[in-house]
Amino acid sequence: MAADEPLVLGIETSCDETGVGIVRGTTLLADAVASSVDTHARFGGVVPEIASRAHLEAMVPTIERALKEAGVSARDLDGIAVTSGPGLAGALLVGVSAAKAYAYALDKPLYGVNHLASHICVDQLEHGPLPEPTMALLVSGGHSSLLLAPDITSDVRPLGATIDDAAGEAFDKIARVLNLGFPGGPVIDRFAKEGDPKSIAFPRGLTGPRDAPYDFSFSGLKTSVARWIEAKRAAGEEVPVRDVAASFQEAVVDVLTRKAVRACKDEGVDHLMIGGGVAANSRLRALAQERCERAGIRLRVPRPKLCTDNGAMVAALGAEMVARNRRPSDLELSADSSLPVTEPHVPGKHQHAHDHDHVHEISKDNLYS
Amino acid sequence: MDTATPAVTVALHDGASVIASSGQVDARRHGELLLPAVDRVLAEAGVKLDAVTGVVVGVGPGPYTGLRVGLVTAATFGSALAVPVHGICTLDGLAYAAGQEGGLEGPFAVATDARRKEVYWARYEDARTRTGDPAVDRPADIAEALAGLPVVGQGAVLYPEAFPDARGPEHVAAGALAGLAAERLAAGQELLEPQPLYLRRPDAQVPKNYKVVTPK
Numbered sequence A: 001m002a003a004d005e006p007l008v009l010g011i012e013t014s015c016d017e018t019g020v021g022i023v024r025g026t027t028l029l030a031d032a033v034a035s036s037v038d039t040h041a042r043f044g045g046v047v048p049e050i051a052s053r054a055h056l057e058a059m060v061p062t063i064e065r066a067l068k069e070a071g072v073s074a075r076d077l078d079g080i081a082v083t084s085g086p087g088l089a090g091a092l093l094v095g096v097s098a099a100k101a102y103a104y105a106l107d108k109p110l111y112g113v114n115h116l117a118s119h120i121c122v123d124q125l126e127h128g129p130l131p132e133p134t135m136a137l138l139v140s141g142g143h144s145s146l147l148l149a150p151d152i153t154s155d156v157r158p159l160g161a162t163i164d165d166a167a168g169e170a171f172d173k174i175a176r177v178l179n180l181g182f183p184g185g186p187v188i189d190r191f192a193k194e195g196d197p198k199s200i201a202f203p204r205g206l207t208g209p210r211d212a213p214y215d216f217s218f219s220g221l222k223t224s225v226a227r228w229i230e231a232k233r234a235a236g237e238e239v240p241v242r243d244v245a246a247s248f249q250e251a252v253v254d255v256l257t258r259k260a261v262r263a264c265k266d267e268g269v270d271h272l273m274i275g276g277g278v279a280a281n282s283r284l285r286a287l288a289q290e291r292c293e294r295a296g297i298r299l300r301v302p303r304p305k306l307c308t309d310n311g312a313m314v315a316a317l318g319a320e321m322v323a324r325n326r327r328p329s330d331l332e333l334s335a336d337s338s339l340p341v342t343e344p345h346v347p348g349k350h351q352h353a354h355d356h357d358h359v360h361e362i363s364k365d366n367l368y369s
Numbered sequence B: 001m002d003t004a005t006p007a008v009t010v011a012l013h014d015g016a017s018v019i020a021s022s023g024q025v026d027a028r029r030h031g032e033l034l035l036p037a038v039d040r041v042l043a044e045a046g047v048k049l050d051a052v053t054g055v056v057v058g059v060g061p062g063p064y065t066g067l068r069v070g071l072v073t074a075a076t077f078g079s080a081l082a083v084p085v086h087g088i089c090t091l092d093g094l095a096y097a098a099g100q101e102g103g104l105e106g107p108f109a110v111a112t113d114a115r116r117k118e119v120y121w122a123r124y125e126d127a128r129t130r131t132g133d134p135a136v137d138r139p140a141d142i143a144e145a146l147a148g149l150p151v152v153g154q155g156a157v158l159y160p161e162a163f164p165d166a167r168g169p170e171h172v173a174a175g176a177l178a179g180l181a182a183e184r185l186a187a188g189q190e191l192l193e194p195q196p197l198y199l200r201r202p203d204a205q206v207p208k209n210y211k212v213v214t215p216k
């Protein structure tokens, strides 16, 4: 770690985790997370107002914890990065407001960055600088996309995305049908380990020869699994929870990895990055490894804690923005719940606003002194 | 600063009077407007934020999304600058302003817009003395209890049938909030913790993309 690499604090509040991370260049120094997931569990999904309230409570304590963990002083930071979108509007607003206040109070540049690009960039903390271009499969409760990123700070191109539900949503839904609780990802993964993934042939959506090669669909799979379970129950038979979990999970990760490997081959990219909460799934990691090896592709998946939402990923992208001299955001930065993936960051609109204020300030001083 | 109502308001106060202030009314843009307003107010006064020795923030009651902008901004300033952050009930700020600007002595009530056809409100014996906790109600349900009293704020203006004697100011001003806080601090009184007064439980609505798709 070189001392001249940018030291950046990143804030993430797009969903139910209040994350604050600190990185120096591509080195992780702190990753503090406060989660409200337990509060949402009884509702079977993330309740936006509950998440926003929890972010407000956790925001400053999490910033202070991260600084302590990293052993750095806020004065030494080279920039403050924050997820400005996409995500839940009210939740994003808490983080964006905090980041703006922090950057302003410390007189540091502010970078509003894209949540999805951050999920990709976080792998720099694990496996070093991203190759260019980077092929990334992003899978979480909110997103399932294949992205090609020639430059993670300025050029991210969507190759395909889900046309209905995100992969993580399908896990939540099936866990709910199986009465396994929320969130569904970790619990399905656990049960699937003891089940037979080949026992039930669930459909693989959008894998026909005429289907969009890089798009995903999990809605049909979800319905099919739910119907299969309902039929068992209606017949008074016991539902083989482990086999259902394993077969469902296999259908999801089969499609994800098949399409990701195909995208790498088609685009001539020799490695694949997988990020997002679903990238913590053990079967996805194993099958991706197997298929990538067979295809001569190098797989890059960060450790599970860096796959789920966290502040370190935001800091990682912020550090890259600083390193590449990208234009900071301005004080008007908004939370944008539908920020397109093609915008890795939100540069300031009024480049001269600061100069103008400065002149104004000086002339005023002269008037009264 | 206060963002608990449609007003985004910021003021710099030196303990005796307001040095500079800003007030904008835009219920949907608290997040965009607050920091530039802070910057403008400080620039007008010719000081930097690190000259500030304390932060006062309106804790509501207010519709949640905007309210949090002021609270998280104040808390973050407090942490970054290592200065105390005090909370003041937004309705108290309005009552104080009504006494200062409108010469309203009391008793009276204050009401702000709580949306969903309700108001946040409280009763005052005089401009500095609230009697009872702030509440959220439908105007028609409290009209009788407040009959004959002047009612200050946008909540009164919006419902003239329930509150015929509506008075200004319509919106809270941070200068009044800071003035009230300075008075209370000088008198050795405790201020509130900078925690939100929501007065409503969160809507436990899971967004549509999480909807149940199991065949019933």
Ligand SMILES: [Zn+2]
Binding pocket: A115, A119, A140, A276, A277, A308, A309
């Ligand atoms: Zn995410």
